[in-house]
Amino acid sequence: MPEERPPPRLDLDALASVWQRSLDASQQSLGAAAGTLPAPYLREHARELAHERAQTADILAAVARAHGSPLRPWLSPVQVRPAMLGLPGTVEACLFDLDGVLTNSAALHAWAWSVVFDELLLRSSEETGWQFIPFAPGADYRAYIDGRPRLEGIHAFLDSRGIRLPEGRVDDPPGARTACGLARRKGELVLQGLRQRGVAALPGVRRYLEAAGRAGVKRAVLSASANAKPMLELAALTPLVEVQADADLIRSEGARTAPAPDLLLAACRRLEVAPENAAAFTHSAAGVAAGRTAGATVVGVAEGAQSELLRGVGAGRVVPSMLELLDRRLL
Numbered sequence: 001m002p003e004e005r006p007p008p009r010l011d012l013d014a015l016a017s018v019w020q021r022s023l024d025a026s027q028q029s030l031g032a033a034a035g036t037l038p039a040p041y042l043r044e045h046a047r048e049l050a051h052e053r054a055q056t057a058d059i060l061a062a063v064a065r066a067h068g069s070p071l072r073p074w075l076s077p078v079q080v081r082p083a084m085l086g087l088p089g090t091v092e093a094c095l096f097d098l099d100g101v102l103t104n105s106a107a108l109h110a111w112a113w114s115v116v117f118d119e120l121l122l123r124s125s126e127e128t129g130w131q132f133i134p135f136a137p138g139a140d141y142r143a144y145i146d147g148r149p150r151l152e153g154i155h156a157f158l159d160s161r162g163i164r165l166p167e168g169r170v171d172d173p174p175g176a177r178t179a180c181g182l183a184r185r186k187g188e189l190v191l192q193g194l195r196q197r198g199v200a201a202l203p204g205v206r207r208y209l210e211a212a213g214r215a216g217v218k219r220a221v222l223s224a225s226a227n228a229k230p231m232l233e234l235a236a237l238t239p240l241v242e243v244q245a246d247a248d249l250i251r252s253e254g255a256r257t258a259p260a261p262d263l264l265l266a267a268c269r270r271l272e273v274a275p276e277n278a279a280a281f282t283h284s285a286a287g288v289a290a291g292r293t294a295g296a297t298v299v300g301v302a303e304g305a306q307s308e309l310l311r312g313v314g315a316g317r318v319v320p321s322m323l324e325l326l327d328r329r330l331l
Contacts, residue, residue, distance in 0.1 A: 076214055086324070086326060091279045094218070098225065101202070101282060101283050107137075121161070219242055260293075264280055298315045
């Protein structure tokens with residue numbers, strides 16, 4: 001007997017988008033009829049349309065439950081326009097950093113690098129008598145690791161401590177005292193962390209991505225991580241972006257990471273949008289530099305001292321959460 005294939009996974013966001021467009025078209029028709037049809041008639045049909053929106057939202061929620069999805073598909077109570085995203089009217093695409101903007105995966109990366117580097121630093125201190133100064137998950141991660149490919153980040157941090165390691169080979173075991181060995185060890189720790197801790201979308205992210213899609217604004221995610229795809233999937237955000245510019249693109253096209261604009265420009269090419277018509281959402285100073293070099297509108301996502309840093313290096317706007325940008329009617 002032929003092997004049975006599982007039924008295709010239902011794309012709930014696509015289903016909700018179809019209903020959104022249909023209901024919005026009805027709303028537009030009512031608006032176009034103003035002045036030609038009696039006002040009481042239009043008001044009655046507007047009430048009926050509002051009731052239909054509420055009913056459709058309930059139906060979509062029931063479909064999600066029937067398919068075992070913990071996420072409720074979103075149906076906006078009003079037609080979503082690009083201006084409701086809190087961005088200039090020229091923006092046709094949004095480019096999001098994965099770590100620190102879309103997901104909390106930056107904490108997982110910082111933890112994994114702490115384990116890797118502290119193992120090496122402790123061993124070096126025992127051999128040389130140098131004082132053991134552990135890797136700082138905050139300052140050291142942002143300064144030397146964040147946004148860089150693994151090997152580049154390893155050399156940048158070790159150079160800051162006056163430590164040189166041979167590059168090694170990509171098949172070096174995790175315990176090898178080479179840059180490739182450290183990279184393998186970090187990769188193992190991230191996979192372990194993904195199994196034990198998981199990754200979650202940051203507050204407001206899902207709604208903003210949904211609203212951007214409903215407004216017809218294209219969406220891309222940027223990451224130097226080799227684990228960008230599983231992280232995006234664990235955060236249940238994969239259906240909400242059209243393009244992923246990640247470690248695969250870096251390898252295939254020789255793209256440089258921030259502060260170079262290569263990933264942003266590659267994402268714009270794939271989305272068929274001019275960089276000046278894109279908005280880059282970033283949590284890092286290097287990301288701000290990349291966005292400005294590309295000619296994109298730059299939005300920083302950060303709080304406290306980091307938000308002041310992003311303003312200082314040229315972010316056009318800095319918000320603690322993407323919810324701050326959304327029209328209140330979409331919340």
